[in-house]
Amino acid sequence: MSIQIDKNKCISCGKCRNICPGSLICADLKEKAFIKYPEDCWGCTACIKECPTRAIKFYLEEDIGGNGGHLYTSQEEKGCLVWHLVDRFGKEEVIKINRRESSKY
Amino acid sequence: MCKSNTYKTDILIIGGGTAGCFCALTLAENSDLKVIIAEKAGIKRSGCLAAGINAINAYINPGETPESFVKYVKKDSEQVIREDLVYSIAKRLNKVTEKVEQLGLPILKDDKGNYVKRGKRSIKINGENIKPILAGAVENQPNITIINKVNITDYIVRDAKVSGACGFSPETGEFITIYAKKTVCATGGAAGLYKPNNPNQSRHKMWYSPFNAGAGYAMGIRAGAEMTSFEMRFIALRCKDTIAPTGTVAQGVKVPQINNKGEEYVHKYGKPNTHIRLYATVQENKSGNGPCYLKTKGITKDQQKELFKAYLNMAPSNTLKWLENNSGPAFENIEIEGTEPYITGGHAGSGYWVDINRKTTLENLYAIGDVAGGSPKKYVTGCFAEGEIAAESIIRELAGPNLCTGPAAKNQGEFMCSHLQQHFDAKYSPYPAEKIEQKLQETMDKYAGGISEYYEYSKNKLDTAKNELQELFNLTNRLKAEDFHELMLIREVIDRLYVAKVLIEHLLARKETRWRCYQENADFPDKDDKNWLRYVNSKYENGEVKIIFRNLIGKDELYEHSN
Ligand SMILES: Cc1cc2nc3c(=O)[nH]c(=O)nc-3n(C[C@H](O)[C@H](O)[C@H](O)COP(=O)(O)OP(=O)(O)OC[C@H]3O[C@@H](n4cnc5c(N)ncnc54)[C@H](O)[C@@H]3O)c2cc1C
Ligand code: SF4
Ligand code: SF4
Secondary structure: OEEEEOOOOOOOOOHHHHHOOOOOEEEOOOOOEEEOOHHHOOOOOHHHHHOOOOOEEEEOOHHHOOOOOEEEEEOOOOOEEEEEEEOOOOOEEEEEEEOOOOOOO | OOOEEEEEEEEEEEOOOHHHHHHHHHHHHHOOOOEEEEOOOOOOOOHHHOOOEEEEOOOOOOOOOHHHHHHHHHHHOOOOOOHHHHHHHHOOHHHHHHHHHHHOOOEOEOOOOOEOEEEOOEEEEEEOOHHHHHHHHHHOOOOEEEEOOOEEEEEEEEOOEEEEEEEEOOOOOOEEEEEEEEEEEOOOOEOOOOOOOOOOOOOOOOOOOOOOEOHHHHHHHHHOOOEEOOOOOEOOEEEOOOOOEOHHHHHHHOOOEEOOOOOEOHHHHOOOOHHHHHHHHHHHHHOOOOOEEEOOOOOOHHHHHHHHHHHHOOOHHHHHHHHHOOOOOOOOOEEEEEOOOEEOOOOOOOEEOOOOOOEOOOEOEEEOHHHEOOOOOOHHHHHHHHHHHHHHHHHHHHHOOOOOOOOOOOOHHHHHHHHHHHHHHOOOOOOOHHHHHHHHHHHHHHHOOOHHHOOEEOHHHHHHHHHHHHHHHHHHOOOOOOOHHHHHHHHHHHHHHHHHHHHHHHHHHOOOOOOOOOOEEOOOOOOOHHHHOEEEEEEEEOOEEEEEEEEOOOOOOOOOOOO
């Protein structure tokens, strides 16, 4: 389980590096972000929510039941967090959560 | 090490997590004191709250009282708790909940505007954003200086008096010394002591934060602070693989735990309190009735949809796993398992031995949140309450005649800096820090009651663990750091070794089995109320862990430290 960063989408803002609770993300010589310690990722998705360009995706390794899918988030609407869950065939499920609304359970 | 920087402040808070942030906020709103938060990562999402949480787990709902809360915690924790501490938390739970709601936490309400009950003592929220909400409030306070990305390694201490702490930046290597009149330890508990459920690529897919490496405990141990109840480990019952919480399903959708024959099994093992639900599952597995499940198959599509959302708000791996496998809880039961043991005073009782104001046995040092012992089941709101209690005490003390002595010997910070330097001077490492950590985890798993041993331990095995740990200690001095992140990893493994060393002595000292799984002593498999209704405490002196037994403290007793 870990993250992948798409260098082409990264605009070198540094937000993911600052927020990771394990300081696992570093910058390369062009200030582009990369995950230096992929096996130390906790899976908190803090970096994903922080990235302004959807450059980071989160996936599960096969040792915990991953099956080639991934997720990322976007925040098109104010106050909402939109989750994009993509399976290995590219089929995407979108779940929109209003951040001001409580969970039912 | 190259650059260094020195700060002076009224109050230093080590760890800008749940308790640390709330403490800083209380100080800033009620005094003009200058506060520094020194945080290893970035306070916006650091610590246990990073991914979000699923509920406020400690709240006094209508029909409950602070007194009934104490009774519940006492019963669930087999009587060995600090009732005085739990009571002081219970009386503040609702007030701190209202405060965090004002800051912006969404809490579910009914038509009349009352919070909706989740369980007897919990309420429903959207906890995904709780840490940014808290951090935002802290950042707005002009009297609080936040130093992110500084890994604190030790207190500045002399004659059992603390006058600040020092550490370094894992990014730039800058060495930082902070002198303070009062220091508050809020570094959370310790994960990574035992071999985890998923030891391979997903080794950090654990329940507790893998970045809480027990620094606060280790600093206190080295400085000679008294610790309590380390033997009351915490082991969670979680969804297999993703190690996501199960309460959302069990309490939210209200489904039972079943074994592979479809039988509801928990009641066979006694009153279903927290550790018995875990113990029952472990025993079913041991006797061939596993795997065990939460019986979700057949729940409605709407319920499933709400569960997808609820998990995204706190453990997104779980929802991803369902969806990428074209499945969901309505189609298959959720397999459950016990995690590796953690040391945390937020769920169990292990941590600093504190008085009612959360003062430790070292002068000018407070401990709050998961790092403070004696009051299990404090959870998020209990951590807030402890932050508030410590802040109020500090304000009282610093308003009076200021008896604080000046900073310790000036060169103490430099001495510690040179201590870190040795890891750069080392010629070569026999092993990288990561291998030492793995060896520690394997040793603890096998010889100190980990998952593979069904959490059971015996004196013979613990003696083996002790010897292995000593070998690992000897190796750590020679570890070489190539960069500052590696230096942080070296310091983490050293801290974990200290915590493990004390833990083993506590496990040895309690010659009974008080808590199923948490403290499963194979040499003394029964609970013994006649001899063991007391606390096991310890102090580290001259390289040895000295065990101290103390009598239980009641709800209305006023406990003060004395030597
Ligand atoms: C996954 C998970 C889910 C939970 N869900 C719930 C829930 O739904 N409801 C509930 O009520 N409770 C829940 N809890 C319990 C609750 O979150 C914790 O009890 C509480 O957050 C602990 O607060 P703390 O301040 O002690 O630790 P944390 O909030 O973890 O703060 C510790 C801080 O110290 C920092 N730190 C560590 N070492 C150092 C160092 N050497 N130098 C500087 N800084 C350092 C860390 O980076 C971190 O920011 C959950 C816990 C976990 C782990
Ligand atoms: S947050 Fe996104 S854009 Fe910013 S540095 Fe990280 S990957 Fe690049
Ligand atoms: S998911 Fe969390 S732990 Fe993993 S890299 Fe992102 S911020 Fe760090």
